[in-house]
Amino acid sequence: xxxxxxxxxxxxxxxxxxxxxxxxxxxxxxxxxxxxxxxxxxxxxxxxxxxxxxxxxxxxxxxxxxxxxxxxxxxxxxxxxxxxxxxxxxxxxxxxxxxxxxxxxxxxxxxxxxxxxxxxxxxxxxxxxxxxxxxxxxxxxxxxxxxxxxxxxxxxxxxxxxxxxxxxxxxxxxxxxxxxxxxxxxxxxxxxxxxxxxxxxxxxxxxxxxxxxxxxxxxxxxxxxxxxxxxxxxxxxxxxxxxxxxxxxxxxxxxxxxxxxxxxxxxxxxxxxxxxxxxxxxxxxxxxxxxxxxxxxxxxxxxxxxxxxxxxxxxxxxxxxxxxxxxxxxxxxxxxxxxxxxxxxxxx
Amino acid sequence: xxxxxxxxxxxxxxxxxxxxxxxxxxxxxxxxxxxxxxxxxxxxxxxxxxxxxxxxxxxxxxxxxxxxxxxxxxxxxxxxxxxxxxxxxxxxxxxxxxxxxxxxxxxxxxxxxxxxxxxxxxxxxxxxxxxxxxxxxxxxxxxxxxxxxxxxxxxxxxxxxxxxxxxxxxxxxxxxxxxxxxxxxxxxxxxxxxxxxxxxxxxxxxxxxxxxxxxxxxxxxxxxxxxxxxxxxxxxxxxxxxxxxxxxxxxxxxxxxxxxxxxxxxxxxxxxxxxxxxxxxxxxxxxxxxxxxxxxxxxxxxxxxxxxxxxxxxxxxxxxxxxxxxxxxxxxxxxxxxxxxxxxxxxx
DNA sequence: CTGAAAGCGCTTACAG
DNA sequence: CTGAAAGCGCTTACAG
Numbered sequence: 209x210x211x212x213x214x215x216x217x218x219x220x221x222x223x224x225x226x227x228x229x230x231x232x233x234x235x236x237x238x239x240x241x242x243x244x245x246x247x248x249x250x251x252x253x254x255x256x257x258x259x260x261x262x263x264x265x266x267x268x269x270x271x272x273x274x275x276x277x278x279x280x281x282x283x284x285x286x287x288x289x290x291x292x293x294x295x296x297x298x299x300x301x302x303x304x305x306x307x308x309x310x311x312x313x314x315x316x317x318x319x320x321x322x323x324x325x326x327x328x329x330x331x332x333x334x335x336x337x338x339x340x341x342x343x344x345x346x347x348x349x350x351x352x353x354x355x356x357x358x359x360x361x362x363x364x365x366x367x368x369x370x371x372x373x374x375x376x377x378x379x380x381x382x383x384x385x386x387x388x389x390x391x392x393x394x395x396x397x398x399x400x401x402x403x404x405x406x407x408x409x410x411x412x413x414x415x416x417x418x419x420x421x422x423x424x425x426x427x428x429x430x431x432x433x434x435x436x437x438x439x440x441x442x443x444x445x446x447x448x449x450x451x452x453x454x455x456x457x458x459x460x461x462x463x464x465x466x467x468x469x470x471x472x473x474x475x476x477x478x479x480x481x482x483x484x485x486x487x488x489x490x491x492x493x494x495x496x497x498x499x500x501x502x503x504x505x506x507x508x509x510x511x512x513x514x515x516x517x518x519x520x521x522x523x524x525x526x527x528x529x530x531x532x533x534x535x536x537x538x539x540x541x542x543x544x545x546x547x548x549x550x551x552x553x554x555x556x
Numbered sequence: 557x558x559x560x561x562x563x564x565x566x567x568x569x570x571x572x573x574x575x576x577x578x579x580x581x582x583x584x585x586x587x588x589x590x591x592x593x594x595x596x597x598x599x600x601x602x603x604x605x606x607x608x609x610x611x612x613x614x615x616x617x618x619x620x621x622x623x624x625x626x627x628x629x630x631x632x633x634x635x636x637x638x639x640x641x642x643x644x645x646x647x648x649x650x651x652x653x654x655x656x657x658x659x660x661x662x663x664x665x666x667x668x669x670x671x672x673x674x675x676x677x678x679x680x681x682x683x684x685x686x687x688x689x690x691x692x693x694x695x696x697x698x699x700x701x702x703x704x705x706x707x708x709x710x711x712x713x714x715x716x717x718x719x720x721x722x723x724x725x726x727x728x729x730x731x732x733x734x735x736x737x738x739x740x741x742x743x744x745x746x747x748x749x750x751x752x753x754x755x756x757x758x759x760x761x762x763x764x765x766x767x768x769x770x771x772x773x774x775x776x777x778x779x780x781x782x783x784x785x786x787x788x789x790x791x792x793x794x795x796x797x798x799x800x801x802x803x804x805x806x807x808x809x810x811x812x813x814x815x816x817x818x819x820x821x822x823x824x825x826x827x828x829x830x831x832x833x834x835x836x837x838x839x840x841x842x843x844x845x846x847x848x849x850x851x852x853x854x855x856x857x858x859x860x861x862x863x864x865x866x867x868x869x870x871x872x873x874x875x876x877x878x879x880x881x882x883x884x885x886x887x888x889x890x891x892x893x894x895x896x897x898x899x900x901x902x903x904x
Numbered sequence: 905c906t907g908a909a910a911g912c913g914c915t916t917a918c919a920g
Numbered sequence: 921c922t923g924a925a926a927g928c929g930c931t932t933a934c935a936g
Contacts, residue, residue: 225709227929238907243931253905268705273685274625275929278912283622285682293666294651299642306668310675315682318641318666320654327658334633334663337621357616361573444849475853501792502850505823507857575913586923591915601921623913626928 226269235263246271277339285315286342286528287335288368289328292442293320295472296500297517298346301368304521305344312529314341323412323441325349336361342528344368348412364531368524370413371541378531378540380524384414387513387546388421391467391495392434394511394548396425398555400465400493401432406450406477407469408438415442415469418497422467435463442469447476455484464492465554471496471503474510478553482507494553509551516544574617583611594619625687633663634690634876635683637676639717640790641668643820644848645865646694649716652869653692660877662689671760671789673697684709690876692716696760712879716872718761719889726879726888728872732762735861735894736769739815739843740782742859742896744773746903748813748841749780754798754825755817756786763790763817766845770815783811790817795824803832812840813902819844819851822858826901830855842901857899864892 228246232239237260244252245260252260263269277283286309290298306316317340319331328348335343336357342364345351355365355377367379395403405422407415419436426434437453439446447468454462468474474496478488486492488508496503499514523542530537576594580587585608592600593608600608611617625631634657638646654664665688667679676696683691684705690712693699703713703725715727743751753770755763767784774782785801787794795816802810816822822844826836834840836856844851847862871890878885 225929228931229929240907240931241905244906247931251905256905270681270684270705270709272626272687272929274622274631274687275912276685276931277622278620278626278914279929279931281912281931293641294644294647296642296644299647303642303668310678315667315679319663320651330658331663333618336618337624339620339622357618361618444853475850479853502823502853505792505827505850505854507853507855509855573913576915577913588915588923589921592922595915599921604921620913623928624915626930627913627915629915629928 225272226267227272228269231260231263231267231269234267235260283339283341284313285317285338285340286344287317287319287331287338287340288344289319289321289331289335289346291321291323291346291348291369293318293322295442295470295498296502297470297498297515300500300517301521301524304518305525306521308522308525308529314529321346321348323348323409329354332358335363339363342366342532344524344528346370359535362535364528364535366524366528366531369520371543373413375539375541378527378542380520380527380540380542380544382515382520382544382546384417384546385421385424387497387515388418388423388467389425390421390546390548391418391497391513392422392425394550394554395465395467395493395495396429396432398493401429402435402463403432403465403467404435404437404450404454404463405467405469406437406439406447406473407442408446409440410436410438412442418469439469439473443472444476444479447473447478448480449476451477451480452484455481455486462492465495466492467495467497469497471498471500471510471512474512474553475502475506478506478508478510489552489554489556493555496553499549503549504551506553508553511551511554512549514547514549516547519544573620574615575620576617579608579611579615579617582615583608631687631689632661633665633686633688634692635665635667635679635686635688636692636716637667637669637679637683637694639669639671639694639696641666641670643790643818643846644850645818645846645863648848648865649869649872652866653873654869656870656873656877662877669694669696671696671757677702680706683711687711690714690880692872692876694718707883710883712876712883714872714876714879717868719891721761723887723889726875726890728868728875728888728890728892730863730868730892730894732765732894733769733772735845735863736766736771736815737773738769738894738896739766739845739861740770740773742898742902743813743815743841743843744777744780746841749777750783750811751780751813751815752783752785752798752802752811753815753817754785754787754795754821755790756794757788758784758786760790766817787821791820792824792827795821795826796828797824799825799828800832803829803834810840813843814840815843815845817845819846819848819858819860822860822901823850823854826854826856826858837900837902837904841903844901847897851897852899854901856901859899859902860897862895862897864895868892 321328372379496512499512503510669676720727844858844860847860851858
């Protein structure tokens, strides 16, 4: 690459960075005027403004946000803590959030708890120390006291992908119990009776409710039974391990359908079953959950319970923006509806 | 959920948040002592320290990071800008980075350019204003001047997934030209001669080099030809559209192999071909790139050029930490090797 | 519209 | 080891 001329000098020889003071001096105006150009340009004469802007550009001045924040007392950024960034479900939700926030010129800082309460706590510390204006969180651990403290400190809090379980915070969720029912009912309707529900940990609200929904349907069906295979995480590896366990039960006692708590698990299950020579769906049907894009392109396209991912993200962002604008806004408890998507993994 | 007792009061009735001053007053020590407990606990008598810590906990004090940063002049956080957060390749790399940084108690702030130079620029603004201690970036636009300015301001910069193209910055890349060669050679070796390379935009370094590598192999093979189908993005939708175009050429003039610039495109191509009744690999072979986890679980498992994703992330993080520790550290130009992974999409 | 002054909440020498 | 004082770089009234 050709060497380009040094257009800027963002730091003087001492490495000290250019400050508003330097800009003011170079432009021959006062410090307050520079700040006005930055924050309320309409209050400055066009000629002055353009001149200051030119100097800013020339010196390579970039405002120190820590100083701005300390004085102004506001941080425009929004923090988001997701359960697993490697799960496309969450990046799709985050995408929806980012879009909406971007329209309001608010940066999104993404944190990944990886379903680990300690990492979740570390991100809460970070966001609390940073005094972010808003927080979107899909909780893992017992974070209610932390969320209350954040709120008391002025941070807007919205719970994503599960209900808040309290009237104190708005939440945007999808009806997991209903999703569990829909998925299980489809398996029953297609003749399955011995269903294994794979997912976990069971302390996770989403897993618990999906399982409950499935249980209800099975309980209402004579001759049907549901077993729960708990996994430590919700990824393909966990799915493969659980499937291996089920295959080891032998042809007679293994289930005739597996309902996975999410698609990543379902994809792992599918791989393990195929590897073990179990035919899908002939021998064992597989139902996924989320309907991530990869579900449709799987070796045996996955039937799944679709969650409106982008909508979840957009509504969450909108709700958060409302709370930021008015902390006293009415608490919302939005519950979106899941939808059955039938593909080859359940119907040959 | 049961109502829990309010254990903390992070803000007084005015909403003003608890400061070190309040802690000092409540603990009956001076302000400097509180700061010492926070930053150099070993310099404070254990009894005093424990007492102050108890008060901190009691009052729900959380340090204001903006103030800390302004005074201390350091921000422990590291920023990372990826091309596409919805591409598992990048979340896998980010995972590797996050692991390493976590060991050093440094938070990772993830930004998504979505292959858009304007969004990339917005994140650069954010990270520059925040004075992050380090930046990991897979560039889209012409960011060299910006990177220089960040470096001059004291931010460590490391380029990820492509070479820096200058000796000014360390970079961790995978040999894309070699990857292009490996993939194309395999297609040639399995008898393909009319290869379409699908990806884009061609301004993207990775695409350019992979294409160059493929071109070299094709040029060295009598009777072989390579066409380039440029796409605006690198996702499944782009792959489907490109494949539709190729299918429309008719049986006689369509390619007998498609080399996709990444696996998402390859998965899209696979879907469109299957939908159009084109047999894979009998009629058309498909070669992907990256070897994301989903490549192996595709309808027709994808052959792919594997990139060492986690390693890329770990080495990038390590290099960045080195530059943060010593800005004068020798510039590294690490190039990792890609590896061919053969599956059914190229060999029936 | 412009300019001088105060102060946001910390950390860091520095004196005791 | 502890405490009083200065100052990081901004923004915000406030007076001119």
